[in-house]
Amino acid sequence: MERLKRLRVYFNEMFPLLPRLCLGYIVFLEIYFIVLLNHGVTGGQLLLFDRVEGQSDFISYFIQHDVTGVIIGGFTIFSFLLWLRIADDFKDYELDCRLFASRPLPSGRVHKDDLRIFATILIGVTILLNLIFMRNFIFCLILYTYGSLMAVWFFQKHKIAKSLPLALVTHNPVQIILNIYVISYAIMKYKLPIFDITNLMAVMTLYFPALIWEISRKIRAPKEETEYVTYSKLFGYKKCIDFVFVLTWLDIFTNIVLVWNLNKISVAALLANTVWCSMKFFEYKKDPTKYRIVSKVERYTYIQESMMIATIIIYLIVGKI
Incomplete structure (x- = not known):
């Protein structure tokens, strides 16, 4: 019981379970439906099913559309992100003891053994579920191998560990592999084309937001710099802002390609959101003490992903706009 109490403290502060579980399903379903809709797998095809003898309509649909796979897929995203959170806390333990001593692990409010045991069970359950139920198990294996x-x-x-850029180059591509895990499931389930522009853009669609956020959270005004190594400390905040500005427009390009055939209003809304964020980049370059740029990037990302989800829902209900 004491171990569970300590884990509860950790989750409350470092990885709130319910919001992150919802995030896992949002990520999975967004990529999943974007791929399907762009390949012509529309609402009608997603709803059709044949009655299985001796089974209710609900069970028949559940079986034929492999709803179990969708449930496990979303859980896998959640599980993997939770494992990465725990792994990061182990990797950064010494640094956190100096700079973030109040966090659960450095402060001793949760023990390393607590997290080791939990992570082992979590990984084992996730891989077992994928092995038994998921047709794209090989991609789950690749994902966890990379992790x-x-x-x-x-x-x-x-x-x-001594090079922030090298850590970015080696670690950030995990988002691409995560995307491929979802895309591979959709491709195998509906026998979709493997190599096309839709799948390429889908691979990148959540990679850029993750990359932009990762860099932005480590951009500070010169007078805010501390012992903690940031990109702005290494390259100067103006160069970093210029870089995330370019990444933001590359990001919106992938989104526009994916929603162009679904909803033209969404295209305009996505562009407007990107223009707003770009203006914030310019403001920050003039006065980096005005706000933390990561707060604006997070708002941009929330709005962007909400638009993508809304585009999917609207298309499923009313079709192309």
Whole structure:
């Protein structure tokens, strides 16, 4: 019971379970439906099913459309992100003891063994579920293999831990592999084309927001810099802002390609959101003490992803606009 209490403290502060579980399903379903709708798998096809003898309509639909796979897929995203959170806390333990001593692990309010045992069970359950139920198990294996390499700094801690850019280059592509896990499920389930522009854009669609956020959270005004290594400390905040500005427009390009055939109003809304964020970048370059740029990036991302989800829902209900 004491172990569970300590884990509860950890989750409350570092990884709120219910919101993150919802996030896992949002990520999975957004990519899943964007791929399906762009390949012509529309509402009618998603709703049709044949009655299984001796089964109710609900069970028949559940079986034929592999709803179990969707449930496990969303859980896998949640599980993997939770594992990465735990792995990061282990990797950054020494630094956190100096700079973030109040966090659950450095403060001793949760023990390393608590997290090790929990992570082992979590990974085991997730991989077992994928092995039994998921047709794209190989991609789950690739995802967790890459995550395992991240957890041990790709066996190059002496190089990567000391280099923020090298850590970014080696760790951030995990979002691409996460996207491929979802896309592979959709492709296998509905026998979709493997190599086309839709799948390529879907691979990148959540990679750029993750990359933009990762860089933005480590951009500070010169007088705010501390012992903590940031991109702005290494390259100057103006160059970093210019870089995320370019990434933001690359990001919106992938989104526009994916929603162009679904909803033209969404295209305009996505562009407006990007223009707003770009203006915030310019403001920050003039006065970096005005606000933390990551707060604006987070707002941009929330609005963007809400628009993408709304586009999917509207298309499923009323069709193309």
